[in-house]
Amino acid sequence: MTRRILFSLLVLNLGGCQTISPIMDKGLKAAADAGVISSSQASSLKNGLTAMSKTFEDITPEQEYYLGRTVSASLLNHYPPRNNSQENHYLNLLGKTLVLSSEKSQEYQNYHFLLLDTHEINAFAAPGGFIFVSKGMVKLCENEDDLAAVLAHEISHVQNSHALKTIKTSRLTSALTIVGSEAVKTWGSPELTQLTQAFESSINDITQTLINRGYGRSLESEADKMAVSILQAAGYDSRGLIRVLQRLKEKTKPHASDFTATHPDTDDRISEINDLLEGTQVVTPSVFKTARFQRELGKL
């Protein structure tokens, strides 16, 4: 009976709490008191579980950056980059302006934006602030506000660590068991190989989500909500997000491998954004910004 309780507590804790829960702590003590495990085993188990409880939240910015670089390289293995420095420069100016306006105030220099030279309608956000927009997606935008909406949505995915959340816990646990003890270890090639395998699997988890699966309704909703606040703070028309989604709907092809395949529930999203914007002041896209958008990206 006690073993069963102990097992259930173990399973519960793998849900990803940052610190060992009080219930778990009591459970371990109870197990030790009942003689199911020794007190030193309880202590080791507690330390081990605390370690295993760490998930995407504990990926440091440096590690997120390396994950992002490799996810980006994998994406660019599927989609060609748009080799036009002026167009990309404009995209970076717009993107970094939006980062400046986000609530989670971050160094805009660490965000990087790139156009993809494909008519497929898509946009991707890799960890660490690497953001991609296809020319197909840009063509759905009629002005700078519409494009700002797309970028704000992608920036929100990064700032909410959505890609990191898709890494299966098992990959991170695997990375952790490499240095699973409290002792200082000397690293060698077996440890590096194992870490590389965990890294590779994490990359696969993320790219599969970006290219094939999509984030799911809840995370898309979260990104839409934050995108609206970024756009409002930056002085753009948040209704740009609705306009782009509506045009996406019109362009939907069944079984397409584009944005719509990984971003279903467009009607629901439009409805939610409309609710968010109800009663807010309408911002008219400025003539100046629209002209700038057409001048910089008109050749796409």
Next chain:
Amino acid sequence: MKKKCLLLLTLLLLPISVFAETLTVQINNSALRNQPSFFAKVIAKLPYRSSVQILKQQESWRLVQYQQQQGWMHASTLLKSKLNLIAGRNLKGSVSGEEVTLAGKGFSEDVERAYKSSHKQISFKWVDKMEKMTVSSTELEQFASSNSH
């Protein structure tokens, strides 16, 4: 009285580093600026794990000392860490279990290198190019301020 004066004098003469908190840069090429603003001029870019001493705090900005230079950095680029948590290398000094676990996450330059050698068909050329696509603070300020038009 004499002892107190002597103590005060000693404290005043101690180098600033004794009192300054040391933080570590956690984002590669973090900007060191001449003013506490994202639009301020970038005077240097600090690599990962650079150590800086905090001289002053102003909202989310920190006035720091980095080698011979002083400048402002955004708090989000700095981490409170006294240890050199380089994954894949020998850890020096005494470390707690938690810090070892953190180091064990280890997705690092070494891991990227190992990944590249077993995935030669995947090029990082455009990723490197993307990172070099920078905009100056002045340009950004002009671009952003035009939003009021």
